[in-house]
Amino acid sequence: MRGSSYLSAPLRRARVWKYQALSTCRRVSGSPTLLQPVLFAGDGEIVIGRGVEFGWPTSAQFYSGYSHVEAYTPEARVEFGDGVQINNNAFIKSEGPGIRIGAHSLLGSYVEIIDSDFHDLRAGRRRADRPRMAPVELGEDVFVGDGAKILKGVSIGAHSVIGAGSVVTASVPAGVIAAGNPARVIGELPASE
Numbered sequence: 431m432r433g434s435s436y437l438s439a440p441l442r443r444a445r446v447w448k449y450q451a452l453s454t455c456r457r458v459s460g461s462p463t464l465l466q467p468v469l470f471a472g473d474g475e476i477v478i479g480r481g482v483e484f485g486w487p488t489s490a491q492f493y494s495g496y497s498h499v500e501a502y503t504p505e506a507r508v509e510f511g512d513g514v515q516i517n518n519n520a521f522i523k524s525e526g527p528g529i530r531i532g533a534h535s536l537l538g539s540y541v542e543i544i545d546s547d548f549h550d551l552r553a554g555r556r557r558a559d560r561p562r563m564a565p566v567e568l569g570e571d572v573f574v575g576d577g578a579k580i581l582k583g584v585s586i587g588a589h590s591v592i593g594a595g596s597v598v599t600a601s602v603p604a605g606v607i608a609a610g611n612p613a614r615v616i617g618e619l620p621a622s623e
Contacts, residue, residue: 438493442466449496457501460510466518467496474501474524479512479533486517489539495519502526511535511570527565527582535568538576538594543568545582569604578613589619 442465449467458470460478466485470476476499484497497520501508506524510516511533518539522529525546531537547561564583568574572586575594586592587604596613607617 442493445493445496455499455501462510466492469496469498469500471498471500472502472506472524473504474506474508474526476501477507477509479510479514481513482510483515484520486515486539489518491518491539498522500524517541517576524566525561525563527563529566531568532570532572532588534570535572535574537574538578540577541574542579544580547582591619 445467446464449469453470455470455472455476457475458478460482462478462482462484464484465487468484485492495518497516497518499508500523502523502525506526507528508522508524509530511531513534514531516537520537521542523544525548527545529543529545543566545566546563562582566580566582567585569586569588569590571589574580574592575596577594578592578596578598580586580598584598585601586598587602589605590602591607592598592602592613593607593609596609597611598608599612602608602613602615605619606615607619608615
């Protein structure tokens with residue numbers, strides 16, 4: 431009898447193909463490695479650099495989850511730099527201002543990145559008015575821990591680390607560790623050897 435990876439490979443490929451068929455975004459460029467299914471949605475543009483990879487076989491919900499990448503409006507753009515790796519079940523959605531993830535960045539499981547509040551905060555206007563929006567940018571080689579949420583208007587400097595479960599509501603400089611809710615700088619990264 432062959433190992434479970436032999437038996438699961440055709441099922442995994444079938445799940446990946448299913449989500450490709452369900453994807454609605456027609457402006458996707460690039461050819462990522464899809465280890466886990468990804469739904470590409472919206473009327474905007476999704477740009478994928480060389481060597482981008484979605485899914486991680488040894489993390490939770492590899493076989494049951496999927497990632498969601500959406501450029502909702504025609505002017506929305508989500509961009510992944512070369513060599514970006516996205517773990518399982520990421521949710522990345524732009525409503526217009528755009529999201530850019532720098533080259534060689536690593537995103538943990540269940541990471542959420544959004545450039546909008548999606549609804550006005552005032553009760554009487556939640557269904558009618560335009561929500562607040564601002565672009566999001568992650569510099570090169572940023573590491574975002576499992577379950578972190580990065581909200582509208584945030585820039586994260588190159589090489590920084592965002593702790594697991596953090597909620598990032600304000601920009602983070604390069605070369606630091608930030609964690610918490612709301613995330614705050616808690617230390618500097620040691621110099622590279």
